Amino acid sequence: LTLKDEILKRFLSANGEPLSGQQLGEEFGISRTAIWKHMQTLQDEGYTFDTIKKKGYVLVATPDRVDPARISNYLATNRLGQSIHYFEDCTSTQTIGHELARNEAVDGTVIIAESQSKGKGRMARHWESTKGKGIWMTVIIRPNVLPHQAPQFTLVVAVAVVNAIKSLYKHIHPEIKWPNDILINGKKCTGILTEMIAEIDQVQALLIGIGINVNQQSSDFPEELQNTATSLSIEENESLDRAILIATILNYLEKYTDLYVQHGFSPIKILWEEASGTIGKRIRATTLREVIEGLAIGITEDGILEIQLDNGEIKRVYSADIELS
Ligand code: BTX
Structure with a gap:
């Protein structure tokens, strides 16, 4: 995280307690003026601070963005999301992921964007990535597995996303459609694309692309998706905090990746079959x-x-x- 992100994270975890410029300056080892400059940038990005006389500042409003600091505030992981690359706009987080993975990005690196102009589905299909409305992210993981095991990770990811959604939103009943779609009431709200960089006998990196429709209304979808796509917000009937969902997914994904690496596919198979809407039909x-x-x-x-x-x-x-x- 950058210093600005660290300062934001400090405000987020202060839970409404005022923080003074002097106190922050001492904690971060920089001047009050430097602290103030970072807060100014945060204000330009849409964060709002109230001043409480003689006590300091309180964060009172956050913009609807998937800021690394906000995601990080809800993370309980050791690896996933410890490094986050944030983009306002990009072509595809998968493309950026490939470049970073070839340049030694650490295990668990996350690339996240507010919008993608060339979001990729499987088999070169297009993935609609409306600005600011969904989760468009790639997670780079470097598990010690063989190339033929890579497709199983799509199932690990699907289980993580379904359980994250279920744990946060009580009215939504997501189901996995084999192998990689997540549907709600028969409509697609999530797509997963797993790509890899590998030698014949070793995976160097898996690039897990996760696209989730979160806050779109029906009218936000292009005509051809009107009958087949849905968003979590349409189903839950309120607008949802994307940063919390991202962190929750990363928390589950790290847990299930570890489970898979330590115990193989069997425990994942059980979780997957439980969340599947395909089996038995x-x-x-x-x-x-x-x-x-x-x-x-x-x-x-x-x-x-x-x-x-x-x-x-x-x-x-x-x-x-x-x-x-
Ligand atoms: P898929 O090939 O299973 O699904 C693609 C198909 O789904 C499209 O042909 C279209 O019919 C439909 N579709 C496109 N956009 C949406 C949408 N927003 N909601 C519902 N249905 C849609 C699924 O591929 C894998 C998608 C992965 C997307 C992530 S986003 C972050 C990362 N970066 C990137 O470029 N791709 C991944």
């Missing part, structure tokens, strides 16, 4: 080669979807688009 899976219809009976230890055809044959699907049929 009749589905149509469109792969690059064929369309398969049948009953989704479960996922394997490797996170591969198993579909039972009407003739009893069981097909394994590694990658596909799924619809309920």
